[in-house]
Amino acid sequence: xxxxxxxxxxxxxxNGVEHIRQHLRVGKSTISAICDLQDDRLAWAGSExxxxxxxxxxxxxxxDPEIDAISINTGDAQHRVPFLxxxxxxxxxxxxxxxxxxxxxxxxxxxxxxxxxxxxxxxxGYILRFMPVFEAIHAAAExxxxxxxxxxxxxxxxNLLYQAEKTDSTTGRNWYLEEEIPMVGGGSHxxxxxxxxxxxxxxKVWTYSTHVAFPAMxxxxxxxxxxxxxxxSIAKVAALxxxxxxxxxxxxxxxxxxxxxxxxxxxxxxSSADDVHPPFVPVDTERFAGSFADVSGHPFAPEIEDWLDAxxxxxxxxxxxxxxxxxxxxALLSVRAADEGREIEVPRL
Numbered sequence: 229x230x231x232x233x234x235x236x237x238x239x240x241x242x243n244g245v246e247h248i249r250q251h252l253r254v255g256k257s258t259i260s261a262i263c264d265l266q267d268d269r270l271a272w273a274g275s276e277x278x279x280x281x282x283x284x285x286x287x288x289x290x291x292d293p294e295i296d297a298i299s300i301n302t303g304d305a306q307h308r309v310p311f312l313x314x315x316x317x318x319x320x321x322x323x324x325x326x327x328x329x330x331x332x333x334x335x336x337x338x339x340x341x342x343x344x345x346x347x348x349x350x351x352x353g354y355i356l357r358f359m360p361v362f363e364a365i366h367a368a369a370e371x372x373x374x375x376x377x378x379x380x381x382x383x384x385x386x387n388l389l390y391q392a393e394k395t396d397s398t399t400g401r402n403w404y405l406e407e408e409i410p411m412v413g414g415g416s417h418x419x420x421x422x423x424x425x426x427x428x429x430x431x432k433v434w435t436y437s438t439h440v441a442f443p444a445m446x447x448x449x450x451x452x453x454x455x456x457x458x459x460x461s462i463a464k465v466a467a468l469x470x471x472x473x474x475x476x477x478x479x480x481x482x483x484x485x486x487x488x489x490x491x492x493x494x495x496x497x498x499s500s501a502d503d504v505h506p507p508f509v510p511v512d513t514e515r516f517a518g519s520f521a522d523v524s525g526h527p528f529a530p531e532i533e534d535w536l537d538a539x540x541x542x543x544x545x546x547x548x549x550x551x552x553x554x555x556x557x558x559a560l561l562s563v564r565a566a567d568e569g570r571e572i573e574v575p576r577l
Contacts, residue, residue, distance in 0.1 A: 233258075233297055233320075233540070234260040234294055234295050234296045235251060235296070235299055236260060236261045236297070237259060237262045237263065238286055238289065238301060238310045239301035240262060240301070241303075243301045244264075244301035245273070247301055247322075248262075250532050251532055252277070253529055254529055254532055256536045256537075259277055259279050260279075260294055260295050261279065261281035261292060262274065263282075263284065263286050266398045268397070270282045270283075286310045286313055290314055295319065296320060297319055297535075297536075297539060298310070298314040298321055303407065304326055304408065304412065305329040306403075307323060307324070307327065307328050308336065308337060311323055320349045320350070320535070320539050321349075322351045322353065323353060323549070325354050325417070325420070325555075325556065326555075326556035326559065327549070327557075328556065329560075330560070331557065331564075334560070338550055341548075341550065349539045350548060350549040351534065351548075352547045352549060353531060353552075354555060355526050355527060356417055356420065356421050357424055358531045359527055360516060364511040365511065366425055369490070373497055374486075374487055374490065375486030376485055378485065378486070379462050379463070380422045380463040380464075380482065380483050381465070381481065382418025382422050382463070382480060382481045383415075383418060383465065384417055384418055384468070384479065385476040386469065387470055387471055388442075389470050392405060407447075408445065409447045410448070410451050410467035410468070411465070411559045411562050411563055412560055414467045415465050415467030415562075416556055416558075419465045420552070421481060422465070422483075423558075428458050429457065430455045431573065432571055432572065432573055432574060433454065433562045434453070434565050434570075435453040435454070435563065435565040437450060437566040438450045441470035442470035449469040450466075450467070451562070451563065451566065452466045452467075453466075453559075453562035453565070477492055477493075478493050480492065488506065491508060493511055494508040495509055496509070497509075534546050550577050553577055557574065557575075
């Protein structure tokens with residue numbers, strides 16, 4: 229594909245706006261159209277970014293021959309329809325995480341992706357895979373420096389009480405309070421990292437949850453899950469949406485292997501079988517600027533650039549639809565495990 233890739237943006241909340249800014253920063257695309265249900269937001273975005281093709285109907289973007297690719301940044305439960313329409317129209321897609329907010333939606337979207345033109349490039353926005361520290365830990369795990377990984381941890385501990393004030397002016401609804409699922413919208417971030425580090429798939433999950441700290445949310449605000457992987461290794465993931473503390477550094481990521489340990493942004497690697505207490509040493513890489521607690525701490529630019537380069541170079545994206553959906557599905561089934569009070573099997577997609 230020659231020239232700038234022409235992008236249609238669907239959803240201009242906080243993440244959608246930041247995606248636009250980072251497309252402009254990367255410089256490999258042009259924003260051809262913006263879609264959102266709120267007329268006032270559309271008018272603002274058009275003025276802010278110099279875009280004149282503004283619409284409240286996603287079909288307008290999908291049937292527009294002047295658009296090559298669509299970036300979907302709607303609320304979690306509203307991903308399915310624009311994704312299916314974009315694929316049916318032959319558009320490349322960047323889909324914010326989680327893939328969807330229900331098991332049924334995920335399965336339908338996976339089937340559609342498998343049936344779509346294989347030349348279409350789909351990137352799922354599990355953005356932590358683009359943080360340099362986590363890239364370095366992944367490289368250490370993949371190269372065998374940690375040995376056989378047998379236990380992992382990761383947490384999404386983030387005070388999000390401010391979301392209670394974000395009612396949609398058009399619909400009068402607060403989708404966040406009504407539909408957000410902490411283990412899915414938040415906890416699937418560290419869960420996706422652990423799947424990536426492990427290189428193995430999840431087969432079972434057991435979960436406990438409580439509804440104490442954020443009563444305005446419909447779903448439980450504290451969810452803690454134990455995942456078993458296909459090789460027998462275990463992972464614990466916690467999602468808390470109303471802690472009275474700052475966000476946990478590096479998502480409290482920990483990996484325990486037979487030769488070494490990763491803890492947040494440091495590694496302890498044994499030099500021999502007798503070296504049982506190797507010191508932790510910070511990984512030798514850049515630290516991404518910004519706060520984990522807001523969009524400034526999210527590496528949208530490398531995620532976007534990977535997607536755009538995959539389109540131009542006709543190569544796979546870092547996070548395919550099936551890969552991202554596997555993280556989202558495991559997170560969703562962990563909630564089912566809590567609801568039903570039993571262990572749930574996680575199917576391979």
